[in-house]
Amino acid sequence: MGAVKSRSKKREGAASVAARRAVDVGGVAAMGKGGKGRGSNLSVTAVSDTFLPVRVALVCLILFVGVAAAFLYSRGRVSFLSLEKVDKTIHVYGYEIVHEFPHDPTAFTQGLFYDGNETFYESTGLYGKSSVRKVDVTTGKVLQNRWMHNSVFGEGLTLWDSRLLQVSWRTTKGIIYDKSTLTPVGSFDHPMRDGWGLTTDGEHIIGSDGTANLYFMDPSTFKEVRIITVQDEGQSVTRLNELEYIGNEIWSNVFMTECIARISPKDGKVIGWLLMHGLRRSLLDAGFKRIDVLNGIAWDNMTARLFVTGKLWPKVFEIRMIDQTSDPDTNMEKVRKSCIR
Ligand SMILES: [Ca+2]
Numbered sequence: 001m002g003a004v005k006s007r008s009k010k011r012e013g014a015a016s017v018a019a020r021r022a023v024d025v026g027g028v029a030a031m032g033k034g035g036k037g038r039g040s041n042l043s044v045t046a047v048s049d050t051f052l053p054v055r056v057a058l059v060c061l062i063l064f065v066g067v068a069a070a071f072l073y074s075r076g077r078v079s080f081l082s083l084e085k086v087d088k089t090i091h092v093y094g095y096e097i098v099h100e101f102p103h104d105p106t107a108f109t110q111g112l113f114y115d116g117n118e119t120f121y122e123s124t125g126l127y128g129k130s131s132v133r134k135v136d137v138t139t140g141k142v143l144q145n146r147w148m149h150n151s152v153f154g155e156g157l158t159l160w161d162s163r164l165l166q167v168s169w170r171t172t173k174g175i176i177y178d179k180s181t182l183t184p185v186g187s188f189d190h191p192m193r194d195g196w197g198l199t200t201d202g203e204h205i206i207g208s209d210g211t212a213n214l215y216f217m218d219p220s221t222f223k224e225v226r227i228i229t230v231q232d233e234g235q236s237v238t239r240l241n242e243l244e245y246i247g248n249e250i251w252s253n254v255f256m257t258e259c260i261a262r263i264s265p266k267d268g269k270v271i272g273w274l275l276m277h278g279l280r281r282s283l284l285d286a287g288f289k290r291i292d293v294l295n296g297i298a299w300d301n302m303t304a305r306l307f308v309t310g311k312l313w314p315k316v317f318e319i320r321m322i323d324q325t326s327d328p329d330t331n332m333e334k335v336r337k338s339c340i341r
Contacts, residue, residue: 090232091262091272092330093321095279098305102140105288105314107133111157111166111198111242112296112309119143120298121179123157123166125311130154132166132182137307140316146182148175156198156242158205160219165205167195174222191215191224197252199243201265206250208243212236214250214268228268230261237261237270237340244297246306253295259339260297260308273335274321280310288314 103109108130111123118137124130130148135141148154153169164177167190174195176186192209199206204216204225216225230237230252239255249271250263258280262272276294283291292311299306309316324330 089325090270090332091323091325092327092332092335093272093274094324095274095276095319095321097317098320099318101137101307101316101318103309103313103316104135104140104142105312107131108292108311109242109296109309109313110155110311112298112307113158113199113244114298114300114305114307115159116300116302120307120316121157121159121164122296123154125154125169127151127153130168132157132164132177134182137316144182146177146184155195156207158198158200160200160205165198167192167198167207169196170194188222190217190222196255197241197243199245199250201245201250206243206245206265208240208252210239210241210255212238212240212268214240214243214252214263214265216265228263228265230263230268230270232261232270232273232336232340235336235340239341242295242297244299246299251297251299253297254339254341255295256293256341257339258294259335260294261339273339275324275335275338276308276319277338279308279317280313283313283315 106129107122108125109122110125113121114137115121120135120137121133122135123132128150130152131154132146132148133142134144136143155167155169157164157166159165159179162179163185164179164182165174165188166177167174172190172192172195174188174190175184176188177183178185190207192207192215193211194209195207196210197208200219205219205222207215207217209215212230214228214230216227217223218225230240237254239257240261241253241255244251248265250265251274252261252263254261258276260274260276261270262274263269264271280291280294290312292313294308294310296309296316297307305318306321307316307318
């Protein structure tokens with residue numbers, strides 16, 4: 001019975017092959033290519049058979065290309081993710097107070113920078129109270145002062161050669177002072193929509209105007225060289241105020257917040273947040289009145305000292321940053337909520 005079964009299977013197998021060929025033939029005939037006799041249909045089947053190795057090779061090639069593409073994509077994706085991880089690592093810093101220095105409590109600070117020899121240059125705002133001044137760091141004493149016209153609200157200040165450059169609120173005109181005497185010696189027009197903060201990278205004058213834009217200006221003509229828009233993960237950081245160029249970064253107070261943004265001058269990306277929360281509160285708790293917002297960053301490049309103050313603050317603080325990026329309590333969502341308005 002077994003042998004009979006076997007032969008039967010062989011016959012069925014042969015019948016199946018014949019049936020498949022019949023279907024093949026019928027298929028070709030149905031396509032209108034046949035109808036010329038058995039010979040021509042067989043010849044089509046024969047041609048198909050000769051292409052079988054080619055088809056197999058083609059499938060292998062497609063598989064190979066697919067695997068190779070997947071491999072390369074995989075490698076590319078790994079590389080992309082690792083870059084993305086680096087880009088997305090925004091550092092968060094707290095602070096500790098290193099020293100406290102006296103500061104004129106009537107100074108509505110709008111510009112501040114360190115000029116060596118324990119001196120700051122500072123500009124102040126408010127109509128009728130605006131000034132440019134030279135200040136002793138240690139004592140807070142105003143060594144030289146130049147009051148501005150009552151109609152001008154002083155804003156950011158920086159130094160270019162021996163000239164102080166200052167912008168003013170709600171104008172596009174800046175004032176140039178002789179640094180040694182604080183005598184106004186000229187003016188300039190700038191491309192910003194308003195005058196808020198100023199600093200320099202040694203090549204350009206960099207300014208803020210209360211938006212998320214930072215303007216790089218030619219120090220001779222004050223023409224716009226380029227503009228960067230400051231963003232944190234695609235979210236514009238508006239109200240950029242007092243500025244300081246530190247290392248290869250631009251640091252900016254964000255108006256009405258207790259945050260200082262560390263910004264890449266290359267593309268405007270926020271690369272770090274320095275959180276000054278609690279500093280203003282400590283002044284209020286100590287009994288000082290009329291303490292306005294944090295504003296004023298100065299950097300002593302020689303000894304790497306970082307100073308911050310605020311409008312009508314009776315103190316300038318020298319602070320040291322503490323990296324809190326990896327602290328369990330650091331929550332980027334909360335940081336952004338408190339720093340970006
Ligand atoms: Ca500054």
